[in-house]
Amino acid sequence: MGRRILITGLASFWGGRLAWGFEQDPSIEVIVGMDTDDPVVALERTEFVRTDDSYSTLARLVRATQVDTVVHAGLVVNSAVVPDRRLHEKNVIGTINLLAALGAEDSRVTSLVVKSSALVYGAAQEDPTWFREESRRTSAARTRVERSLVEVEGYLRSFAEEFANIKVAVLRCANVLGEDLVTLFSKALMMPMIPTIAGFDPQLQFVEQVDIVRAIEFAVSRQLEGVYNVAGDGRLPWSEIRAIAGHPPLLLSPLGTSMSAAALARLGVIKLPPEALNLLKYGRGIDNRKLKSVGFDYRYTTAGAVRHFVEGQRLRRVVGETEPSYRYQGDVESFFRHSPAIVRER
Amino acid sequence: MRQIYGPIYHRWFRADWEGLEKIPQNGGALLVANHAGAIPADAPVIMHGIEEELGRPVYGLADYLFRSLPVIGTAWARGGGVPAHPDNAYRLLREQQQLALVFPEGTKGTGKVFSERYQLRRFGRGGFVEIAMRAGVPVVPITVVGSEEAMPIVAKSSRLAKIIGVPYVPITANMLLLGPLGLLGYFPAKFKLRVLDPVTFDVPPDQDRYPRSRVFEGAESIRQEMQKNLYDMLRKRRSVWFG
Numbered sequence: 112m113g114r115r116i117l118i119t120g121l122a123s124f125w126g127g128r129l130a131w132g133f134e135q136d137p138s139i140e141v142i143v144g145m146d147t148d149d150p151v152v153a154l155e156r157t158e159f160v161r162t163d164d165s166y167s168t169l170a171r172l173v174r175a176t177q178v179d180t181v182v183h184a185g186l187v188v189n190s191a192v193v194p195d196r197r198l199h200e201k202n203v204i205g206t207i208n209l210l211a212a213l214g215a216e217d218s219r220v221t222s223l224v225v226k227s228s229a230l231v232y233g234a235a236q237e238d239p240t241w242f243r244e245e246s247r248r249t250s251a252a253r254t255r256v257e258r259s260l261v262e263v264e265g266y267l268r269s270f271a272e273e274f275a276n277i278k279v280a281v282l283r284c285a286n287v288l289g290e291d292l293v294t295l296f297s298k299a300l301m302m303p304m305i306p307t308i309a310g311f312d313p314q315l316q317f318v319e320q321v322d323i324v325r326a327i328e329f330a331v332s333r334q335l336e337g338v339y340n341v342a343g344d345g346r347l348p349w350s351e352i353r354a355i356a357g358h359p360p361l362l363l364s365p366l367g368t369s370m371s372a373a374a375l376a377r378l379g380v381i382k383l384p385p386e387a388l389n390l391l392k393y394g395r396g397i398d399n400r401k402l403k404s405v406g407f408d409y410r411y412t413t414a415g416a417v418r419h420f421v422e423g424q425r426l427r428r429v430v431g432e433t434e435p436s437y438r439y440q441g442d443v444e445s446f447f448r449h450s451p452a453i454v455r456e457r
Numbered sequence: 458m459r460q461i462y463g464p465i466y467h468r469w470f471r472a473d474w475e476g477l478e479k480i481p482q483n484g485g486a487l488l489v490a491n492h493a494g495a496i497p498a499d500a501p502v503i504m505h506g507i508e509e510e511l512g513r514p515v516y517g518l519a520d521y522l523f524r525s526l527p528v529i530g531t532a533w534a535r536g537g538g539v540p541a542h543p544d545n546a547y548r549l550l551r552e553q554q555q556l557a558l559v560f561p562e563g564t565k566g567t568g569k570v571f572s573e574r575y576q577l578r579r580f581g582r583g584g585f586v587e588i589a590m591r592a593g594v595p596v597v598p599i600t601v602v603g604s605e606e607a608m609p610i611v612a613k614s615s616r617l618a619k620i621i622g623v624p625y626v627p628i629t630a631n632m633l634l635l636g637p638l639g640l641l642g643y644f645p646a647k648f649k650l651r652v653l654d655p656v657t658f659d660v661p662p663d664q665d666r667y668p669r670s671r672v673f674e675g676a677e678s679i680r681q682e683m684q685k686n687l688y689d690m691l692r693k694r695r696s697v698w699f700g
Contacts, residue, residue, distance in 0.1 A: 236521045236522070236524040236525045236540070237521045237540070237542070238521075238540065238542070239540070239542035239543075239544035239545050240539060240540070240542070240544075240545050240548070241544065241545075241548065243544070246544060249542075308527070309527060310526075310527020310528040310530075310531065311527055311530065311531060312531045312534070312535075314534075392524075392525075393524055
């Protein structure tokens with residue numbers, strides 16, 4: 112019998128992209144996706160179930176579909192796009208409901224993969240240059256999205272302790288850049304002038320969208336257990352990232368930064384939440400060696416991800432909206448992997 | 458950074474080294490030095506000096522307070538400064554086998570007033586010894602003479618410091634002479650630096666914890682050795698400005 116997978120947050124970029132990948136895999140028998148909104152990609156054999164913000168129907172769903180693997184890709188990490196109340200509902204209450212459903216007596220789930228964020232480490236002046244998975248954050252989480260993610264990871268830890276038969280993998284992803292994805296930093300880099308806090312040149316780390324999808328697929332197929340950082344190799348100073356993007360800085364005052372950020376938000380230029388301002392001051396690095404040591408290889412370094420993103424933007428400026436590149440690549444890859452037309456050695 | 462600082466190192470402070478050969482040519486080592494001056498000049502002198510004389514980079518581990526200051530924090534990071542966090546120190550010393558520099562006195566050393574010059578303060582909680590033990594590298598003590606006179610503190614305001622949230626707000630002799638420019642202008646004191654014998658600890662690396670007593674003992678004996686050498690260097694110094 113093949114694997115039966117449930118994806119939360121199917122309408123998110125990650126959910127859609129993962130479902131796509133799983134559909135190509137014949138060893139995966141059933142794919143069920145849930146979200147509050149319609150999926151944005153055309154899916155062939157994925158079943159879509161609409162839920163409310165806090166996934167209250169999940170227990171019934173898990174029981175009825177008898178899934179063995181759950182991918183929790185619905186955590187909100189960009190607080191600029193979701194109102195505070197909804198963020199708490201989705202992240203904290205959603206996860207509690209999910210865990211309750213997985214821990215029910217008749218659940219057959221053996222593996223849970225959660226896409227979390229490096230936001231759980233925060234960004235502060237006391238930070239080490241590189242956070243390892245076991246490093247603790249140096250100051251208490253103050254912003255709402257960070258607090259909710261720290262809380263979620265706490266629940267996941269105690270769940271993993273309680274249910275030793277369920278393998279829980281938590282992937283803490285660095286800031287993402289990708290052609291098909293709008294994030295806070297991709298927005299900032301596309302602005303004609305890039306927001307910069309005067310006098311600070313933080314070292315930032317990025318990861319390409321493909322590498323995150325591949326990391327989640329890797330965690331599902333290997334049934335990983337434990338916490339893993341997901342980030343491209345190396346860090347880049349913000350000034351260098353600006354130079355690669357080719358835009359001048361838009362200087363924000365180092366004192367009362369949140370006030371100048373509020374002015375920008377009011378003007379409708381860009382909304383920079385407090386966790387982004389901390390990042391623009393102190394930067395953050397997470398150590399990606401643990402995931403590498405279990406056999407994962409990244410396609411892009413931090414610099415590679417930035418360059419790839421900027422090149423994609425240049426192309427878009429010339430030819431307009433391009434066909435999402437992943438559809439094309441997915442076809443080609445599945446052709447090479449599964450087509451009988453390919454002559455295989457051995 | 459190196460090009461800008463070169464002339465200051467040679468012409469202004471005219472740094473003189475003694476015992477440079479005691480710094481290992483390869484492998485990690487933790488350099489510890491005495492710390493003085495309102496805006497300490499000793500860190501860049503040591504870092505630049507070793508880089509120039511031995512061709513090895515030195516990473517200065519400093520109070521993270523630096524990072525919250527605009528411009529200064531960025532300049533510090535560009536010049537090879539690293540926030541002092543045990544993880545960072547371990548990575549530099551053990552995994553990358555580099556030279557790292559710490560000032561165990563911390564801000565207690567730089568916040569001294571002029572009358573207390575060349576009196577070593579307490580060496581924190583001896584954390585630097587524990588770091589060297591865990592990383593399995595020797596500690597190389599360095600004593601510096603001259604930094605106290607480059608920017609002496611005449612008085613300090615603890616109330617103002619509390620308001621701004623910094624360890625001390627100094628009034629330096631430089632400020633009295635040059636006004637606010639005194640924050641940038643050092644007096645041309647002659648810098649003399651002496652490298653002492655490396656100290657190794659007979660313990661296995663990578664342990665979770667080390668006996669407190671050994672850590673304190675190690676830190677205290679290094680402190681005494683450095684104090685002894687400082688007095689010796691001061692005995693031999695004829696002039697603050699010419700050495």
